[in-house]
Amino acid sequence: MADTLAVTGIGLVTPGGIGTEATWQAVCAGRSTARTDPELTGLPVDFTCRVPDFSADALPDTRQLWRYDRSTQLLLAAAAEALRSAHLEPTAWDPTRVALVVGSAAGGISTLEIQHRKLLDHGVPGLSPLTLTGYLPNMAAGHLALALGITGPSLQTSTACASGASAIIAASLLLDAGLCDIALAAGCDAMNTPLCAAAFAKMGALSRRTDDPAHASRPFDKDRDGFVLGEGAAVVILERTAHAAARHAPPSAYLVGHATTSDAHHPTTPHPQGNGLRRAVLQALHSADATTHDVDHINAHGTSTRLNDRTEATVIRTLFPSHPPSVTSAKGVLGHTMGAAGAIEAALTVTSLQRATIPPTANFVGPDATTTGLDLVTGRPRRHNLTLALSHSLGFGGHNTVLAFSTRT
Incomplete structure (x- = not known):
C-alpha cells in the first residue's frame, strides 16, 4: 500500500441490530439471530437472519423509501451512522473529493423478484417504472451518491461474498491514487428472498436444521451442515492519516495491508489446499510490512459449510503453526450476509482492535479432523490487547480477499 489509511467511521445494520453498538453486543453475546422466516414458508429451508425492527425511521431521509430496494435501505442507514461516527457532514465537504465504493453480490434482488411476480400476475401494467433503478447492481452506490451529494468516483464491486471487502480495497486504491480525500467503502445485500433461499438450498x-434454526450456523464445528442466509450493510470510512489528522478525526484503526487473489479452481468450491487464500494472506502481510508472527487475530470467513471451513482452517493451521492467532467467525450469530459480509466483518475486526476484545464463535461444540488446531474463541468474549488483525473474505468464483488492520500506523 502507498499510504497507511485511517478508519475514521463505521456504520452497521445487521441481524444483530441497527447500529454498531447493537451489532457488537449481539456478536459478543454469542446468540444466533436465526429465526423461521414467514417469507420462505413452504421452502426446503425456511429460516434466515433478518435485521430486527428495521423501518423508515432508521433512514436519514424517508420521503423516497419506496424507491429503494431493501438492500439499499440498509445501506443508507449504515451510511448515516458512519458519517456521524466520523464527524463528517456532507454539506461541509468538497463532494468532488469524496469517493464511494459499494460491494453487493446480488444488487436489488428483492425488487427483481417482487416485480417479476407482478409481471407474471398482472402483465406490463402491474410493473413498477422503478424496477430497473431498484434492481440494477450499480444503483446502491448510485442512490447513496445521490443522497449524500457525492460527485467523486462512485463504483460498485461484485465478487460474491467477498464484495464488501473488495469495496474496501477499491476505496483504498482510489485514496492511494490521490483521486479522493475521503472514501466510503461499503457492502450491502438482502438476499433473504424465496428465489435465493431456494437456489442455495x-x-x-x-x-x-429447520427444527432448530438458532443452532444451525456453527462455523468450524464438527456438525456444521451449511450456512444460514442473512442480510445487512456496513459502511467503513477511510482517509489518509494526514487528512484525518488535519480535521482532528481520531482513527479507530488503520488499514495497513490488503490482497486479493483468485482460485481458478471451481465455480463454487474453494481450492482444497486453499492456495488462493494462502497467497492472499501472505500478500496482505507483505503489503503491511508484517509476517505471520505479527498477527494476533483473524476474523475468519467461517461460513459453517463443510468445504469453506475445512479450507480456511487448513490455511490458518499451516501458515501459523507455532504462533496461532485467535480466530472467530461472526456468522454463527449474524448468518451469512453475502456481499455485505466482508464489510461487516472488517468493521467488527476494527472494533475488536479498538476494544481489545474478540467476540466468540457461536454454536461451536467441537472440531472435526479438518478444523482442529485453531485457537477458536468460543463461549464468551476474550479480552486481548491486539495490534494486527486480519479479516478473511471468500466468494463463489474463487475470490479470496484479505484485509490487514492495525492499531499502529
Whole structure:
C-alpha cells in the first residue's frame, strides 16, 4: 500500500441490530439471530437472519423509501451512522473529493423478484417504472451518491461474498491514487428472498436444521451442515492519516495491508489446499510490512459449510503453526450476509482492535479432523490487547480477499 489509511467511521445494520453498538453486543453475546422466516414458508429451508425492527425511521431521509430496494435501505442507514461516527457532514465537504465504493453480490434482488411476480400476475401494467433503478447492481452506490451529494468516483464491486471487502480495497486504491480525500467503502445485500433461499438450498449450501434454526450456523464445528442466509450493510470510512489528522478525526484503526487473489479452481468450491487464500494472506502481510508472527487475530470467513471451513482452517493451521492467532467467525450469530459480509466483518475486526476484545464463535461444540488446531474463541468474549488483525473474505468464483488492520500506523 502507498499510504497507511485511517478508519475514521463505521456504520452497521445487521441481524444483530441497527447500529454498531447493537451489532457488537449481539456478536459478543454469542446468540444466533436465526429465526423461521414467514417469507420462505413452504421452502426446503425456511429460516434466515433478518435485521430486527428495521423501518423508515432508521433512514436519514424517508420521503423516497419506496424507491429503494431493501438492500439499499440498509445501506443508507449504515451510511448515516458512519458519517456521524466520523464527524463528517456532507454539506461541509468538497463532494468532488469524496469517493464511494459499494460491494453487493446480488444488487436489488428483492425488487427483481417482487416485480417479476407482478409481471407474471398482472402483465406490463402491474410493473413498477422503478424496477430497473431498484434492481440494477450499480444503483446502491448510485442512490447513496445521490443522497449524500457525492460527485467523486462512485463504483460498485461484485465478487460474491467477498464484495464488501473488495469495496474496501477499491476505496483504498482510489485514496492511494490521490483521486479522493475521503472514501466510503461499503457492502450491502438482502438476499433473504424465496428465489435465493431456494437456489442455495437446491445446491446444498444451506443448513437444513429447520427444527432448530438458532443452532444451525456453527462455523468450524464438527456438525456444521451449511450456512444460514442473512442480510445487512456496513459502511467503513477511510482517509489518509494526514487528512484525518488535519480535521482532528481520531482513527479507530488503520488499514495497513490488503490482497486479493483468485482460485481458478471451481465455480463454487474453494481450492482444497486453499492456495488462493494462502497467497492472499501472505500478500496482505507483505503489503503491511508484517509476517505471520505479527498477527494476533483473524476474523475468519467461517461460513459453517463443510468445504469453506475445512479450507480456511487448513490455511490458518499451516501458515501459523507455532504462533496461532485467535480466530472467530461472526456468522454463527449474524448468518451469512453475502456481499455485505466482508464489510461487516472488517468493521467488527476494527472494533475488536479498538476494544481489545474478540467476540466468540457461536454454536461451536467441537472440531472435526479438518478444523482442529485453531485457537477458536468460543463461549464468551476474550479480552486481548491486539495490534494486527486480519479479516478473511471468500466468494463463489474463487475470490479470496484479505484485509490487514492495525492499531499502529
